[in-house]
Amino acid sequence: MLLYALKRLVYVLPVAFGVSIVCFLLVHLAPGDPLTAIMPIDATAAQQAEMRAAYGFDKPLPVQYGIWLWKVLHGDLGASIASGRPVVSEVGRAVGNSLILASLATLIGFGFGTFFGFVAGYFRGSLLDRLASLVSILGVSVPHYWLGMVMVIVFSALLGWLPSTGAGPGGSTAWKFDWEHLRYIILPAITMSAIPMGIIARTVRALVADILSQDFVQALRAKGMGEWDVFKHVVRNAAPTALAVMGLQLGYLLGGSILIETVFAWPGTGFLLNTAIFQRDLPLLQGTILVLALFFVGLNLIVDVLQTALDPRIQRG
């Protein structure tokens, strides 16, 4: 098992290398010059060239990549052009905030998703099944930025129960686990949980229905096991796939929550990406994308290893 985990870890290295090249090139493929955004309009050509040299943009791309990679490997993602602060600390704080939001959303989504999925799978074809399926289809198909706005309108504007934007009182971006801060995370987390909830519910429904129709369930009953024991077997059989889906959803939420983070002004990676794109803040953009991509790679690794640990049929090759 440990050997397998180490092996998988080694496989991650070439993937990470590829990811770094793509991250670097993508930003350079995008149209527009990062310097024009921060230079005064009347800057002379000489001033522009000087600035370009200062940021190293005058060197050939492979050399730029080499320098960038070397710095990245030493934990230096450069400084944000817009704010002048080191990218590492900006991304670090944003990742922390996103991680909290995405984890909470995934937990909510996973909890409700498995619940609805199990109910639907166990009572297939019944009214309960149709209700649960309706909820899960709504969760997947309702645009989540729209859902976010509706939540803000209802719970913030009309009822005034919860704050609409930000991550803490007074625009604070430092997360703390107290009620004052928790109030801010409720709406975005629920909004964000809709999609994983729907996807997990549908996956679990199909899984449960499939497992219940298998011979071994009848064999369990034939040896005198009660419904609760059968349920435990079903859970154990469904867990590997359900966990894999949950892991991937967490990955998507970490990077793909630009819309929700923007709607709720949540200071996470999505919000940061949005800002970086609009300000043409190349180092910040590169750094954020790289960190997110590596996160995804790491998450896949964890899910793979977990799945292998849970399902003996998967080869530990």
Add this chain to the structure above:
Amino acid sequence: MNSTLPPIVEAKDLTVDFAAGRGMIRAVCGVDLSLKPGETLALLGESGSGKSVTLRALMRLHPKSAKIGGGIRVDGEDVLALSPSALRAYRGKTVSMIFQDPGLAFDPVYRIGDQIAETVMRHEGVSRAEGRRRGLELFERVRIPSPERRLDNFPHEMSGGMRQRAMIALALACRPKVLLADEPTTALDATVQIQVLLLLRELQREFGLAIVFVTHDIGVAVEIADRIAVMYAGRIVEGGSVRDVIGNPAHPYTRGLLASRAHGTLGKDERLKAIPGSPPDLAAPPPGCAFGPRCESFIDRCAADIPGNLVIGEGHAARCFRAGGANEMAPQLS
């Protein structure tokens, strides 16, 4: 066979109906079974004849939508009247089952040893360690090589034959009195088949088990059974000792089954004798005898009435108007 013992399995006028579309389909219509301790009965029939349905009814394993009628008594208990908790205590303890495909009957993500231990814990309230000790004992008994190591196997790590041995070990874990076997050798290679049959016979003698053995293979039925009940379209059309049913078949269907087997080598131009037609649709059975449309001894009465059980000899009976009296017309089989 000890004829003074009371039967341990007794089914009277057993019927099983399944909900299908708008109506109900009667898959088993009026089956009588009686089995003494230590006796083996083979339910012989083709797919859809109701043999597996009958077997599962003895354990009430059908979905709730299925209706079981008639009476079933096993070891003095009225099976159809058991409460849910009494039914769970009965399943696996008084009566246990081995399934056709052991590769599907084990939970794929649990170790075999744990699945056996789970059953023993459930019925005898012992510890997991004690349950696994019982598993080891049984693995030795069914002659699984290196049993200690095999207990830790997952189902996919065993061969088909070994899985079926493990399945037998699981079925015997709580010392049941009755074993229900649903085509347990069908999914196995021919050489492994005979090993499993021999093992079952040996264990039956040792444990004094009564076995109901469902199969479509006459050879297997002859090998394992004391008595054979031939099923067709939800009824037992002929029942009796192996010698009577095979040596002196009274029902045209039984004769057809026997004639459709290959004896030794077939000549180049010889063909296997098949029964013409196909089994009836249970949703719309033909009037009278269900075998009538395919029968070579068909008379008008066969389409009018359902034949009763005609006793031909001691313990040998058939549901055919022409059984006994019309026997000489049919080709005799050796």
